[in-house]
Amino acid sequence: MKEIVVISGKGGTGKTSITASFAVLAGDDVVVADCDVDAADMHILLQPENIKSEDFYSGELAVIDEDACIQCGKCFDVCRFDAVEVINDVHTINELSCEGCGYCARVCPTEAITNEPLNVGKWHVANTRFNQPFVHAKLGIGADNSGKLVAQVKNIAKETANKNNKPYVLVDGSPGVGCPVVSSLSGAHFVVLVTEPSVSGLHDLKRVYELVKKFRIKAGCIINKADINKDIASEILEFLKEEDIVHLSNLPYDETFTKAMTDCKTIVEIDDSKIKEAISESWEKIKEILN
Amino acid sequence: MKIVFTTEGTEWESKMDPRFGRAKYFMVFDEETKELIPLDNGDVEGEAHGAGPKAARKMAEAKVEVLITGNGPGGNASKVLEKLGTVSYIGAGDMTMKEAYEAYKNGELDKA
Numbered sequence: 538m539k540e541i542v543v544i545s546g547k548g549g550t551g552k553t554s555i556t557a558s559f560a561v562l563a564g565d566d567v568v569v570a571d572c573d574v575d576a577a578d579m580h581i582l583l584q585p586e587n588i589k590s591e592d593f594y595s596g597e598l599a600v601i602d603e604d605a606c607i608q609c610g611k612c613f614d615v616c617r618f619d620a621v622e623v624i625n626d627v628h629t630i631n632e633l634s635c636e637g638c639g640y641c642a643r644v645c646p647t648e649a650i651t652n653e654p655l656n657v658g659k660w661h662v663a664n665t666r667f668n669q670p671f672v673h674a675k676l677g678i679g680a681d682n683s684g685k686l687v688a689q690v691k692n693i694a695k696e697t698a699n700k701n702n703k704p705y706v707l708v709d710g711s712p713g714v715g716c717p718v719v720s721s722l723s724g725a726h727f728v729v730l731v732t733e734p735s736v737s738g739l740h741d742l743k744r745v746y747e748l749v750k751k752f753r754i755k756a757g758c759i760i761n762k763a764d765i766n767k768d769i770a771s772e773i774l775e776f777l778k779e780e781d782i783v784h785l786s787n788l789p790y791d792e793t794f795t796k797a798m799t800d801c802k803t804i805v806e807i808d809d810s811k812i813k814e815a816i817s818e819s820w821e822k823i824k825e826i827l828n
Numbered sequence: 829m830k831i832v833f834t835t836e837g838t839e840w841e842s843k844m845d846p847r848f849g850r851a852k853y854f855m856v857f858d859e860e861t862k863e864l865i866p867l868d869n870g871d872v873e874g875e876a877h878g879a880g881p882k883a884a885r886k887m888a889e890a891k892v893e894v895l896i897t898g899n900g901p902g903g904n905a906s907k908v909l910e911k912l913g914t915v916s917y918i919g920a921g922d923m924t925m926k927e928a929y930e931a932y933k934n935g936e937l938d939k940a
Contacts, residue, residue: 595876683876688850716877719902724846724921751906752899753918753940 846898846921
C-alpha cells in the first residue's frame with residue numbers, strides 16, 4: 538500500500554479540487570482521507586455517506602463544580618488566559634479562553650475544579666458517491682487541528698486500505714507548515730505539491746518543501762493556473778529543477794475549474810477539458826513513480 | 829552499540845513504523861548483549877502537539893546511538909537528536925525490523 542499526500546502550503550491553489558480528481562481517477566484502488574480538518578471540504582465534492590462516526594477528544598478543559606466552589610477567587614488570580622469569569626459573583630470557565638493547563642485545579646482549596654478531556658469534533662468513516670472508503674473529520678468552532686487528529690484519520694485510512702487490499706491511500710493534507718502538516722507527511726511515499734504562479738504561491742511552496750525535504754519524501758509538483766503569470770511560473774520550474782522535484786503538469790487557467798465547483802463535481806467529471814487531460818496524465822505519472 | 833527501531837510491533841518480524849514521533853514502538857537493541865527491549869510509545873500517540881520532541885526525549889533516556897526509521901524525524905526532533913549525537917538512518921519504512929537491521933549493517937540505508 539502506497540500513501541500519497543497532497544499539500545500546498547498556500548491556500549486557494551486548488552489542492553482539494555485536484556485531490557478529489559485523483560480520487561475519481563483512482564476508482565476502486567483507493568482509500569481517501571481528508572486531513573485538512575480545519576476547513577474540511579472534500580466531502581462537498583465526494584458527497585460521502587457516513588457509516589461510522591465517533592467523538593474526538595484533544596486537550597483538556599477546566600470544569601468548576603458549583604456546589605463545591607466557595608468563590609474564593611484563587612483560580613481567577615492565577616489564570617493566565619483570563620478564562621475564569623465572575624458572573625453574578627459566581628466563578629465560571631470561559632470555554633473558548635481555557636487552554637486546559639490545569640493551574641486553577643491545582644490551586645483550588647476545595648478541589649472544585651477538574652480538568653476534563655475536551656471534545657473538539659467528530660471523525661467519520663464514510664463511502665463516497667463513487668463507493669470508495671473515505672475517512673474525514675470535522676472540528677468544532679474554535680477547536681484547533683492537531684497532529685493527533687491527523688494521525689488518527691490517517692491510521693484509520695491505512696487500516697481500511699490494508700483490510701480491503703487497496704493499493705493507494707490518498708490524503709488531502711493539512712495547510713501550513715505546523716504540527717498537523719508534519720503529521721500529514723509522516724509515513725508518506727509520495728508528496729504532491731500544488732502551487733500557483735504568484736509571489737505567495739512560490740514562497741509557501743518553498744517553505745512547505747523544506748518539511749518534505751526533511752522527511753526525504755519523493756515529491757512532484759502541479760502548477761495550477763500556470764499561464765496567469767509566466768515569469769513566476771518559470772521561477773517555479775527552476776526551483777523544481779534545483780530541488781529534483783518531478784514536474785507533474787501545468788494546468789491552464791480554465792473556467793471549467795469554477796464550473797465543476799459550482800456543480801459540486803470534480804474537474805475530471807467535466808468532459809473535453811484540457812485540465813482533465815493534464816490531471817489524468819499527472820495521476821498516471823504518480824502511479825508510474827510509485828510502482 | 830545501542831540501536832533503536834521505530835516499529836509497529838515488538839518482534840524481529842514486525843513491520844517498521846515509518847514515523848518517528850508517533851511511532852507505535854521504539855525497539856531498543858543492544859548489539860553487545862543482544863538484548864531487545866521494547867519502549868511503548870502509546871503515551872506520545874495521545875499528545876495533540878509536539879510528538880517529535882517528546883519521542884526524542886525518550887531517545888535521550890534510552891541512550892541510543894543509532895536510530896533506524898522510515899521518513900526520518902521532523903525539524904524539532906532532529907535538533908534534539910543532533911545534540912544527543914544520535915545518528916539517524918532512514919528509508920526503512922516498508923521493511924520488517926529484521927530487514928531494516930540487515931540493510932543498516934550492509935550500509936544500504938541513507939543517513940538523515
